Amino acid sequence: MxxxxxxxxxxxxxxxxxxxxxxxxxxxxxxxxxxxxxxxxxxxxxxxxxxxxxxxxxxxxxxxxxxxxxxxxxxxxxxxxxxxxxxxxxxxxxxxxxxxxxxxxxxxxxxxxxxxxxxxxxxxxxxxxxxxxxxxxxxxxxxxxxxxxxxxxxxxxxxxxxxxxxxxxxxxxxxxxxxxxxxxxxxxxxxxxxxxxxxxxxxxxxxxxxxxxxxxxxxxxxxxxAQPAPAGVMPVVCAAVAGGVLVHEAMGHGMEADFNLPSKPMSVFAGKIGQPVASANVTIVDDGTIPGLNGTLGCDDEGTPAQRRVLIENGILKNYLHDRTTAREMGVAPNGSGRRQTFRHLPMPRMSNTLMLPSQDDPAAIIHSVARGLLVKQMGGGQVNIVSGEFVFKVQEAFLIENGQVTEPVRGATLIGNGPAVLKIIDRVGNDAGPTRIGMCGKYEQGAPVAHGIPTVRVPEIVVGGIVAGMSETMR
Ligand SMILES: [Zn+2]
Structure with missing residues (x-):
């Protein structure tokens, strides 16, 4: 051998x-x-x-x-x-x-x-x-x-x-x-x-x-x-420490090129390169080159060097994540996203380290801007349709925001929504950056180690609480 x-x-x-x-x-x-x-x-x-x-x-x-x-x-x-x-x-x-x-x-x-x-x-x-x-x-x-x-x-x-x-x-x-x-x-x-x-x-x-x-x-x-979390539509602030599991699961998968092929468009992002798909303060990159992170690679599993891919820049869709097969079909260069779980598996487009980049808002001011809402400090497990971006995520640690102040811890909250829809309404993006969190991404039964991170982010309206059936669990 x-x-x-x-x-x-x-x-x-x-x-x-x-x-x-x-x-x-x-x-x-x-x-x-x-x-x-x-x-x-x-x-x-x-x-x-x-x-x-x-x-x-x-x-x-x-x-x-x-x-x-x-x-x-x-x-x-x-x-x-x-x-x-x-x-x-x-x-x-x-x-x-x-x-x-x-x-x-x-x-x-x-x-x-x-x-x-x-x-x-x-x-x-x-x-x-x-x-x-x-x-x-x-x-x-x-x-x-x-x-x-x-x-x-x-x-x-x-x-x-x-x-x-x-x-x-x-x-x-x-x-x-x-x-x-x-x-x-x-x-x-x-x-x-x-x-x-x-x-x-x-x-x-x-x-x-x-x-x-x-x-x-x-x-x-x-x-x-903690008291049970309130239910209903309300503003939600995701603290930077919460990590970007939602960005990965409900948004990032939709930017994998195999869901965006002209011959078989499945993602809401298909055919939208160059078009606005998010608020102007949203920039998302997938960067396989950051030393030490869980999704970092020297080269992908087709030999393409790992790269920093700008997926969304100031709200505009810039790139998909390509392996050689999708790149060939779409007439572009592969960009280092071809990953496979083992030698028994065919490669396919995957994320590496998926990060929403900081913008200009002061994180404290973001919290002060909320009259009544939820501050999420740690996400729990979730269910998501990785193609459509429909998600239900449990929140592991959350606090009430009342009159711009963080008050009581609350338990049992779930966040329910659609990733691409959330991208369009994010109205505050902090100038901070959280620690990246790690995950084992699952796609078509293949696992891949990844990382994700966000700054403090405010979503002005999101459904908190409730149950939606019929979605497959992915990252754990
Ligand atoms: Zn995943």
Whole structure:
């Protein structure tokens, strides 16, 4: 097994007869560690390594994909042959595959980690979740349940194709999250905290997991004693610390190019490049290049270098997120959004780190501008239709705003709306920037690590409370 590009190129060349119009090899090796402490017991504990490669062959617009864990030249040539046969069987049309990439892209590994997680004893990783469990349970008798999860992964990829493009990337990610459930007098409150990024074990060391455990436990206890949230249409201020999960889920997915193809427009943003789709104070970027963030990549899983993509600039739709396939269909350059969960998966357009950028309003003045409304400090889980942007999100931590002042904490609020519609009515955008929050984005059953962030934002009217059925859950 090797990720040596020269060896893979030799195998690709040996199967030249089966390239069709364009052929690609994605080879991957990953080492993963997962430690889950549930209810005080080690529920899952695994450390595994796997390696494999996928071969994709295009005949015209038709792609076929074959993957294997066998890295021998013979196996790679056979995979090419099978993919070529499959692509030809499915095709009714021909035409050259035209890639917009420069030839010979050479990637440098991004070294943003100090402590390589594979050198850390498993006992130290278990200690991270045990410490968090102890701190959370110690916060109060009403803490009923604690689930703490540590994960790390070291993924090396090599991507080569029949245009002689070669890319290599190393992604080292370390993550920790915990869920705390508190209950008292028939009221149940759940709090969640997480950290993670393109970073080593230092991401969770030195008391980080204890600090997050304390924050989550204290929030759960605080919300336990909060009054039920008011329901109805009201102004909502999302604090910068709340993160941009709504921007990612209810707005960002709609800007993935596979939902915007002229041949199959599904998104409300389809055909609207250059047109206003949001308030003039809204600028949203998806930036895969920010050091250390969870969605950061050296190159995407098709070998395109990670980029900063301006999706909406001052309210105007500027770009979609493209992989090679959508870029070809729309006659533009791929912009580094082709991601796949593993070598078993075909790439598709995905977000990386999705950020709404600061504007000009003072965050305190934004709160003062609200006569009666809700201040959201932490989002909870939600359901969203990623194509239409219809969403229902639970709010984990919220406060009333009365006469421009933040007053009582309130529990049980949900936000209900439509992402593209919300974009158009956002009327205040703060000059601050929150910490980015992390997530595991789900799309068509494929997970991808991402991050998101916002400044303080005011939505003048949004439905708070209520229940809407029939939507699929995505990010957790
Ligand atoms: Zn997502």
């Amino acid at each position: 090797t990720l040596d590009p020269n060896v893979l190129v030799a195998a690709l060349n040996a199967g030249r007869a089966y390239w069709g119009d364009w052929a690609e090899i994605f080879a991957e090796r990953r080492v993963d560690t997962l430690v889950v402490l549930d209810d005080g017991k080690l529920d899952k504990l695994s450390a595994g390594e796997e390696a494999g490669l996928g071969v994709r062959v295009f005949v015209g617009k038709t792609a076929a994909y074959v993957y294997t864990s066998d890295f021998s030249r013979q196996a790679i040539v056979e995979a090419l042959r099978l993919a070529h046969v499959a692509a030809n069987q499915r095709v009714g049309q021909t035409g050259a595959f035209v890639a917009a990439l420069d030839r010979g892209v050479a990637m440098r590994p991004l070294a943003h980690y100090r402590i390589m997680p594979d050198g850390v004893p498993l006992a130290d990783k278990v200690a991270v979740v045990r410490a968090a469990d102890r701190v959370a349970r110690g916060a109060g008798a009403a803490i009923r349940q604690v689930t703490a999860t540590y994960t790390d992964s070291i993924q090396d990829v090599t991507i080569i194709n029949s245009l002689e493009e070669v890319a290599q990337d190393r992604r080292v990610r370390t993550m920790f999250n915990l869920t705390v459930v508190a209950s008292e007098n028939d009221v149940i409150q759940t709090a969640f905290e997480s950290t993670g990024g393109l970073a080593g074990f230092e991401q969770v060391a030195d008391g980080v997991s204890e600090r997050l455990a304390r924050a989550a436990a204290e929030r759960a206890l605080r919300m336990l004693r």
